[in-house]
Amino acid sequence: MNIKSNFVKVTAAAALTMTGVATVNAVKPNATTAKVQAATTKVKINYVLGYGVNIWTKSNHGHFTGQRAAHGTTWTVIGQATDKKGRSWYQVGQHQWILAQYTVQANSPKAKRVVKKTSNVNNVVKKNNKAKAKKSVQATGDASAVVTLASAQLGKAYAWGASGEDSFDCSGLTSYVYSKAAGVKLGRTTYAQVKQGTTVSMSNLQPGDLLFWGSASAPYHVGIYVGNNQYIHAATPGQGVIKQTLSSYFYPSVAKRVLN
Template sequence: MSNKWKKAVSALTLAAAAFSFAVAAPQEASAQVKGHLSKVQVIKKAPVYTNYKKGKKTHKYLKKGSVKKVKATATDTKKKVWIKVGTKKWIASKYTVVITTTAQRKAKSSSITKAANQAAKAANKATQAANKAAQAAKQATAALTTNQVNQAASSQAPAGSSWQQSRVVSLAKAQVGKAYVWGATGPSSFDCSGLVQWVYKNAVGKTVSRTTYTQVYEGVNVTVSTSSLQPGDLLFWGNAAAPYHVAIYVGNGQYVSAADEQQGVILATLSSYYWPTVARRLL
């Protein structure tokens, strides 16, 4: 396979990826979510309070999986984040994950158009390059003997991305001990999906979307077993289509995770009592 052909295939892949993930424009690293919160999803049964300032606990709860529009957000004296979901209805942010922000919603339409145009241009250039590369490859292959073909195929086999895996693992482990803050995307604090986005961006320059709901569709699916997992793989817990938590596998049955407000970013070991439901490979 010639270098031209490889470049053509890479261009086609990038073009398709640009269109597929156009709607998942990532946020820049920040200690808070950019833009006012628009919607959140409840990840476990959440008690409802009348107010975030020493409010009375009602007898009502929000069901796991329910989606709520955010009326307002506030931080109490203990620095806990609260979300207003209705009149005299407040819930703690630790029971939720961010689905969208108003900033993301406003940018979505223009992002789709811009990415689609870029993808179309890239696809057109890639097609032209692929046609030229295919012709060159055909001519080059005809001139090779059987031994030369075998040798060429061997030399062009993927060398893997162990250096990328190593950088992702090293940077992920370096975050252990930092604080968990709901909606945070680094570098001093993270939530689970914010940690994944920040590590991949700063370790290998790879853009990853912001939430578990979009990250679970990136890369390729991997069997969730210690024999199949590789360092850098993403592990997800919960519903396969809408997981509530994500972590970075670092090898030897361990993973790095922005767990919760009490634990922060931790290095943990896989357990049969808390086994991931999905794994994805981005490298």
């Protein structure tokens, strides 16, 4: 009788463990994870309204999983690590890591101020309206070549770490286009590219300017402004290289002019 009882307990425990694994694999945070993990730390994503941070396969030299942890969502931390650059990472699932710098402790006063809904973006909307009201500037010289070549990449695939000619990630696309069209050598990553050129106002954009999203010093995404309030970028694995209109729900944090 005792053997049968113990067998039932072990079976139930195994079933709970398998349920936890399935939850960890899901991209949406789920409280069930806490039941099967010893960790109790919870963090809230504090990034960009209407967007989220990339989820990587590991903390050191990992690959982008194609999934993102949405701004304002809460995640259970099941592991921590520091990469070779000294950056802190949180493990939030099986083969799922996020940069700690884009989070706040879920029970902290700062977490209460993290805006999750995109309706509270009045300041961003005002900036966007100013940009729309400004007369469109026509591309000339090298800028025209950049816009033309960027447009020729529309529809191509997104692949992490790729820089052409059949697929790109965001910084791979910009480095490819500026090198081929204007002879400008950009750094390979968004972190390197944002340090190049001259910072320009979002209300004074010109075709050929680089647009960055995220931290002004360590952005996670980059695109090419092509005029008429539009930009081209290698968006996601599901979207590939696309052209979009600047929106208050996904507004750049900084713009750089690398063409003379």
